[in-house]
Amino acid sequence: xxKKPISFVLNGQDxxxxxxxxxxxxxxxxxxxxxxxxxFGCGQGTCGACxxxxxxxxxxxxxxxxxxxEGQRIDTNGGLAEGxxxxxxxxxxxxxxxxxxxxxxxxxLMAAKALLDRNASPSxxxxxxxxxxxxxxxxxxxxxxxxxxxAAENMRRRTT
Amino acid sequence: MTVHKGxxxxxxxxxxxxxxxxxxxxxxxxSNPDGKFTVTLSSIDLGQGMKSVTRQIASETLGVPVEDxxxxxxxxxxxxxxxxxxxxxxxxxxxxxxxxxxxxxxxxMLAAAADELEVNASDLDxxxxxxxxxxxxxxxxITVSETAIAAQFKQGKxxxxxxIFLVPKSDVDDMTGEMSTVTTFAHAALIVDLEVDDExxxxxxxxxxxxxxxxxxxxxRLVEQQLIGGAWMGVSHALYETTEPYYPxxxxxxxxxxxxxxxxxxxxxxxxxxxxxxPAEDAPYGGKGPGExxxxxxxxxxxNAVYNAVGVRCDSLPITPEKVLRGIxxxxxxxxxxxxx
Numbered sequence: 001x002x003k004k005p006i007s008f009v010l011n012g013q014d015x016x017x018x019x020x021x022x023x024x025x026x027x028x029x030x031x032x033x034x035x036x037x038x039x040f041g042c043g044q045g046t047c048g049a050c051x052x053x054x055x056x057x058x059x060x061x062x063x064x065x066x067x068x069x070e071g072q073r074i075d076t077n078g079g080l081a082e083g084x085x086x087x088x089x090x091x092x093x094x095x096x097x098x099x100x101x102x103x104x105x106x107x108x109l110m111a112a113k114a115l116l117d118r119n120a121s122p123s124x125x126x127x128x129x130x131x132x133x134x135x136x137x138x139x140x141x142x143x144x145x146x147x148x149x150x151a152a153e154n155m156r157r158r159t160t
Numbered sequence: 161m162t163v164h165k166g167x168x169x170x171x172x173x174x175x176x177x178x179x180x181x182x183x184x185x186x187x188x189x190x191s192n193p194d195g196k197f198t199v200t201l202s203s204i205d206l207g208q209g210m211k212s213v214t215r216q217i218a219s220e221t222l223g224v225p226v227e228d229x230x231x232x233x234x235x236x237x238x239x240x241x242x243x244x245x246x247x248x249x250x251x252x253x254x255x256x257x258x259x260x261x262x263x264x265x266x267x268x269m270l271a272a273a274a275d276e277l278e279v280n281a282s283d284l285d286x287x288x289x290x291x292x293x294x295x296x297x298x299x300x301x302i303t304v305s306e307t308a309i310a311a312q313f314k315q316g317k318x319x320x321x322x323x324i325f326l327v328p329k330s331d332v333d334d335m336t337g338e339m340s341t342v343t344t345f346a347h348a349a350l351i352v353d354l355e356v357d358d359e360x361x362x363x364x365x366x367x368x369x370x371x372x373x374x375x376x377x378x379x380x381r382l383v384e385q386q387l388i389g390g391a392w393m394g395v396s397h398a399l400y401e402t403t404e405p406y407y408p409x410x411x412x413x414x415x416x417x418x419x420x421x422x423x424x425x426x427x428x429x430x431x432x433x434x435x436x437x438x439p440a441e442d443a444p445y446g447g448k449g450p451g452e453x454x455x456x457x458x459x460x461x462x463x464n465a466v467y468n469a470v471g472v473r474c475d476s477l478p479i480t481p482e483k484v485l486r487g488i489x490x491x492x493x494x495x496x497x498x499x500x501x
Contacts, residue, residue, distance in 0.1 A: 044416055046416055046417035097384075100209075128425040132424050137393070139392070140391065140429075143388065145428065
């Protein structure tokens, strides 16, 4: 089957690639574009490790047809840091020991970013709901929730 | 419908490592020309903090800043042999190997520095900030970096060390069946408070209080992280997870993460931990491994708490609402076993 040319904005950069027709976005991001930050966990939309933002909304990239993102804005964990400066969420995850094996972190961070982008002061319940589609086997979730609370505080301080 | 409160207790003596074939691990330490050290291992860091802890141990033994130590691990093609990351053995077994390797490298480093300072190596010490000085005369000193450069480019010496930790093999006694399988134990005690709904059979864990004796907590944040995460896994095993809910039948078996149940971020259990430090004699700087025992005692404590709450003794895991309800029905109703505590 012929490959299809598509263009989208990945982490603020215009990106054009040839994708497999019927291929999923996760595969294309990892194999074709070379952005390895979204992770392949289950491949069936139940673990959240592949979470990316499409036009600011958290989506499971393993379930999204790559062709569908023509002209859309995609953000991944690979684009969160600004040069050497980690994003406040990444910084809070590191300093709050919110990762052990780290495999879920990428998806957790993107789910958290989508939340903080629309709600700068989320409650712990709102945070738990926002990351409820993301599985973590190591941390017991509490350090992750704590880290998101800290990041939200730091981001509010930065903007006031 | 009544919600019954229950409290359960469990404790554990957990063996660190095992003794099949002596349970060996090896480490290699060498200095780069700039005076920074590389620790080469094959031990796996799967999130428990092996790289952080072995880095601290090497830094402490060498007497150099932790920033100047790099741990290169998990390539079994090129690294020295390690039995693996299991049996809560990493900190203890690999840490001991790292101490031996780092000690040998430190002796070579001090010998090279002694040549440069024209003193006896036994008169030298490190300040942990990258300097080697003459004891009692700290103004006579040389940096670790200058020492490494002199060793490499002038003296023609390497600053390197090899280390292995091997437990004496213990065979089974023919007469008694006795064997000494481990060299040290870690300990913990844990109390679970929960509620059982006698109409739905649902168990909700409200709080965990635990005390863990881990030798010395070489990296207290990593220890705490492991204990919190491990307790979550214990709750999950006790109440949710199974691949065969009606074992040995495969009926209703989960096929994916949608039907394989685990507690989510909405079911976080508050967990208060007390870390008790009793440095173990044969452990690296006294540190044993929290490892597997961070999950283990949670399961019996929950089973005991369910019994305390409604009088149902579940003898298989997980303790599902169905098992709790069948137990309550068999007993002719909930039979609380007394006020918790």
